[in-house]
Amino acid sequence: MVSNDFPPLIELRGIRKRYGGGDKPEVEVLHGIDLDIRAGEFIAIVGTSGSGKSTLMHLLGCLDRPSSGSYRFAGEDVSTFGTDELAWLRREAFGFVFQGYHLIPTESARENVEVPAIYAGLSQDERMQRATNLLGRLGLSDKLNNRPNQLSGGQQQRVSIARALMNGGHIILADEPTGALDSRSGAEVMELLRELAGAGHTVILITHDRDVAAQAQRVVEIRDGRIVADNTIEIDRYQDEQEAFLHTRLSSLDIAQAREDSGTPFWQGLRETIRAAWRIMWIHRIRTSLTLLGIVIGVASVIVMLAIGEGTKQQVIDQMGSMGTTLMYLNSSVPSTGGPAGMITEEDLDEVARLPEINRVMPVIGSSILVRHQNVDKQIYVSASSYVMPMIYSWQVAQGRFFTEAEDRKLAPVVVLGYQAYRSIFPHLSDPVGQYLLIGTSPFEVIGVMAERGAESGSWNYDDMIIIPYRAGRARVYQAKEQPDFTVMEGVSMDQVQEAEDAVKALLLERHGREDVRIGNAAAKLKAQLETRDTMTRMLGLVAAVSLLVGGIGVMNVMLMTVRERTREIGIRMATGAREYDILSQFLIEAMLVTIVGGTVGVLLGLIIGALLIFWEIPVIFSFGVMIGAFSCAVITGLIFGYMPARTAARLDPVVALSSE
Structure with a gap:
């Protein structure tokens, strides 16, 4: 038998438990419970339904806290433990066996047994091996992968016992373990509990059945929340040396670890959680x-x-880019202070072209003029522009070529046709290069055809125009023009268009002495x-x-x-x-x-x-x-x-x- 030479493993003093309070009536279930449980005891707490035995079990197993009184485990005051420390104590010291088995329905028998070890931080291989061994000892080697609904009641209860032993099961708390079983299965479970007690586990059995309770070493009777009897059945089960070993093993749990416990390693817990979640x-x-x-x-x-x-x-962006996202349009205007409109000279444009914010400058003169070829007479927009026009407008040449800077400088009488202009003037000619047009009264040689482009919103149709060099246009077609109709300026980047515009205005203000120009830009429209x-x-x-x-x-x-x-x-x-x-x-x-x-x-x-x-x-x-x-x-x-x-x-x-x- 267990002697009294060693202090109790569990010591309850004046334990009370009340429910309710506030706007609900207060009910006291336990009334000043005093109870000592020693290492290695097999104790049965017996009582009728409503006597408070289940509440006492919850307090013993640290599932609940008392309303008042003292609970000491291995000499430590459990009332000072936080929720995580109580979880550590349940994991390391207790193993629960419930009347309803309380197995997780989605997990197999082996996985149910492994659950306590997951929270103890055991590796997957260790968990599997230990769970397999425990189930094998309990005769369930062939049921490892069965889920609870595929097991009988007795088999489920054995799985529950194996789970209680997974982390050592120093203290087995069995709540009506035979209540839901037939007599044969119940007898098997009680035999298992007796074997566990004989192997040194502290077994606390909660039951209403006195015959079941009589199989324990000690029977504590509870009635109306009070202990009314505490009888020890004299069974010579332990020698003094064995008891000393059990007390040392069970009462020397390092409770200090509870405050330092970090639980399951993160990645290990993550893997297990993902598996269960999936x-x-x-x-x-x-x-x-x-x-x-x-x-x-x-x-x-x-x-x-x-x-x-x-x-x-x-x-x-692409569409606008083909029309020039960095383009600005320079025109002369009447100053706000009055006076004649400004005059933009070639020297002004040369200075503008030298600004670091400006990439290219293209003066333009244009209007609708009668164009003749043999028996074809058409009013077509004739644009006198510089050689940089294809680069500024990202406009490709489909046939032939565009005129060069040298041809522009030498007033060469050459012309490049827009695609639609080409089709209307030369409807049956596949290659018009080398043909001549009479623009106004001046002949011009066709040297190229531009690729089809389309019309820019709010402007002319690019395809329905013809382009001649700027200087040749002023000399041969637009002799009356003293300055460009407008000038296209290309900034170095879209992000610097505003800076380029400000730089041009400042330059021309300095040169003209007044604000007599206006500048618009495509970037603003694009923005x-x-x-x-x-x-x-x-x-x-x-x-x-x-x-x-x-x-x-x-x-x-x-x-x-x-x-x-x-x-x-x-x-x-x-x-x-x-x-x-x-x-x-x-x-x-x-x-x-x-x-x-x-x-x-x-x-x-x-x-x-x-x-x-x-x-x-x-x-x-x-x-x-x-x-x-x-x-x-x-x-x-x-x-x-x-x-x-x-x-x-x-x-x-x-x-x-x-x-x-």
Whole structure:
């Protein structure tokens, strides 16, 4: 028998437990319980329903806290322990065997047994080996991968006992372990408990059955929240040497570790959580798919909408670029102070061309003039421009060539045709190069045809014009013109157009002594269009983000439902040593896993939709940054909207969670 030469492993003094209070009536369930339990004892606490025996078990197993009184474990005052320290004590010292087995339905027998070791930080290989050995000792070697619903009641209870032993099971707390079993299975379970007691485990048996209680070494009877009897059955089971060993092994648990416990290593816990979460998602795959749908649509929408916006924006840039995004247009004007209009000379333009902010300068004179070729007479816009025109307008020559700077300087009578002008003057001629036109009264030789370009908004049709050298035009066609109709200036970059404009104004103000010019630029028009496109893109992105937000709310609703459905599982995990952090991280990672999967599918769907849009010739430009951003937003959505359900799960009362249906 166990002697009294050693201090108690568990010592209760004046333990009271009350429920209610506030706006609810207060009920006291335990009334000043005093109880000592020594290392290696096999003790039965017996009482009728409502006597307080289950409440006492919850207090002994650190699932609940007393309202008052003292609970010392191995000499340490348990009332000073925080929730994580209590979790450590449950994990390291206690093993629970419940009447309802309390196995996690989605896990196999082996995985259920492994649960306490997960929170103890054992490696996967160690867990599997130990769980396999325990189940083998209990006759379940062939049931390792069976889930609880594939096991009989007696088999489930043996799995529960194996789980209680996983971390050593120094103290076995068995709550009505035979209550849900037939007589044969019940006898087998009691035999197992006697064997465990004989092997040195402290066994605390909670039961209402006096015949079951009589099989223990010591019987404590509780009635109406008070201990009314404490009888020790004299069984010569231990020698003094054995008892000393048991006391040393069980009462010397390093309680200080509870305050330093870091629990499961992060990556190991993450791997196990992802495995469990993936299984839950697969079991509830229809519900999971519906939850994922919101995230998938949100992520795909963000990617596609912004890709369309960026593609359209780039299309505008390209279109405007072909018309000159860095172009400015210089005209003379009447000063605001009055007087004659300004006069822009060739010397002015030479000085403007020397400015570092200016890349090219092109004076232009143009008007509609009668053009003849044989029996064809047409009024066509004739533009006298410089040799830089193709470079400024990014306009390609389709046939022949454009005139050179030397030809411009020498007043060469050459002409280049716009595509439409060529088709109207030479409808049946495949190559007009070498033909002559009479422009006004001066003959000009055709040296090239420009590529088809189209019309710029608010301007002439480029294709329906012909171009002659600027100096030849002034000398041969526009003799009355004293200055250009306008001058096109090309800035060195789009970002510096405003600086270039200011530099030109300052130069001409210095040269003319007054403000008698005006400057317009295509960059301002492009900027306005791009700002409009950006606004539309932001609106499209906002709409897509709203759908992502809706998906996040769906995740939160499903996780709240999951917490309600798995409340008992949460209680089981807490009873086996899970800390608040473990429960919080488990449900938070589950929520994030949903959004990670949804985000991945959303990115793939967005790429597929984008590929189809490209096939249909809709301008689309994918951005890797947008895809990463959309995916990250999905994950962050899971983190944000999964936090509240996860926190709710982590703050559940273990006793309440275990008693849920």
